[in-house]
Amino acid sequence: SQTIHQWPATLVQPVGSPLSLECTVEGTSNPNLYWYRQAAGRGLQLLFYSVGIGQISSEVPQNLSASRPQDRQFILSSKKLLLSDSGFYLCACHTNGLFFGSGTQLSVL
Amino acid sequence: AQRVTQPEKLLSVFKGAPVELKCNYSYSGSPELFWYVQYSRQRLQLLLRHISRESIKGFTADLNKGETSFHLKKPFAQEEDSAMYYCALSGERELSFGAGTTVTVRA
Numbered sequence: 001s002q003t004i005h006q007w008p009a010t011l012v013q014p015v016g017s018p019l020s021l022e023c024t025v026e027g028t029s030n031p032n033l034y035w036y037r038q039a040a041g042r043g044l045q046l047l048f049y050s051v052g053i054g055q056i057s058s059e060v061p062q063n064l065s066a067s068r069p070q071d072r073q074f075i076l077s078s079k080k081l082l083l084s085d086s087g088f089y090l091c092a093c094h095t096n097g098l099f100f101g102s103g104t105q106l107s108v109l
Numbered sequence: 110a111q112r113v114t115q116p117e118k119l120l121s122v123f124k125g126a127p128v129e130l131k132c133n134y135s136y137s138g139s140p141e142l143f144w145y146v147q148y149s150r151q152r153l154q155l156l157l158r159h160i161s162r163e164s165i166k167g168f169t170a171d172l173n174k175g176e177t178s179f180h181l182k183k184p185f186a187q188e189e190d191s192a193m194y195y196c197a198l199s200g201e202r203e204l205s206f207g208a209g210t211t212v213t214v215r216a
Contacts, residue, residue: 034204038153043115043208044195059203090153098143098197098204100153 002027006091006101013108019064019078021104023091026072032094033074035066037087038103044090050074081108111136111200115207122186123215130181130210132170132196141199142179144170145206148192156181156194166190186214 003026013019025031035047046059048066056066063082067075074091086108091101112135122128134140144156157165159172159179170181179196191214196207 036206044153044206046203046205049203057203092204094199094204098145098155102152 002031002093002095002099004091004093004099004101006104008104009102010105011107013081013106015083015108016080019076019081019085019106021076021089021091021106023074023076023101024072025074025093028072028093028095030071033068034092034094034098035064035074035076036090036092038090039087047089048076083108111140111198111203111205113196113198113205113207115194115196115210117210118208119211119213121213121215124188125185128183128186128190128212128214130194130196130212132179132181132207134177134179134196134198136177136198136200138200140172140174142170142172143197143199143204144168144179144181145195145197146192147195148189153195186212188214188216190214 005024032051034049036044038044048058050056050068053068064078089104092098114133116131142159145153146156147153157163168183170179172179193209193211195209198205
């Protein structure tokens with residue numbers, strides 16, 4: 001079965017600083033990968049999904065970007081963080097259902 | 110476009126009482142539906158899939174295509190069922206989630 005590694009678990013960053021969250025998957029190949037943001041009272045919002053290396057689809061306009069440099073690596077980035085980027089970010093892999101990483105709590109101050 | 114609606118943000122029931130979490134969807138194709146659960150301080154995880162027609166932790170969910178619903182039910186709620194529950198629909202390219210329902214089971 002697949003295992004999803006996501007790091008860091010928590011992150012505190014100043015406004016205007018860059019961001020890089022990394023997600024790697026083990027135990028499967030050519031997975032569909034996703035970045036979600038979970039905001040209190042607002043459920044799960046799909047940010048990006050990728051069906052393969054270099055293939056990124058964005059669901060909402062935002063300050064963030066994503067990249068997939070390798071089959072089992074998915075990176076969420078920002079050049080300059082905004083206060084509104086604070087939230088809980090989840091990486092996920094879809095194989096007969098969606099399996100999630102442990103998440104990253106991002107606080108932008 | 111695909112869409113998932115969970116009309117209840119909060120649901121509070123007493124231990125031993127039945128619990129039903131509502132989920133409605135809209136999708137032009139043949140849907141694949143899931144329920145996910147997040148217990149306190151744990152990661153979000155798959156609870157059940159409609160194609161498996163399984164019962165997990167006493168929960169069941171039946172896909173009703175006529176009513177476009179996939180409600181989650183349990184006849185006797187337990188305190189350990191307190192959690193956040195998400196209904197999700199797998200479309201052609203993505204998995205869409207409802208806004209989630211927070212369930213509190215009181216003793």
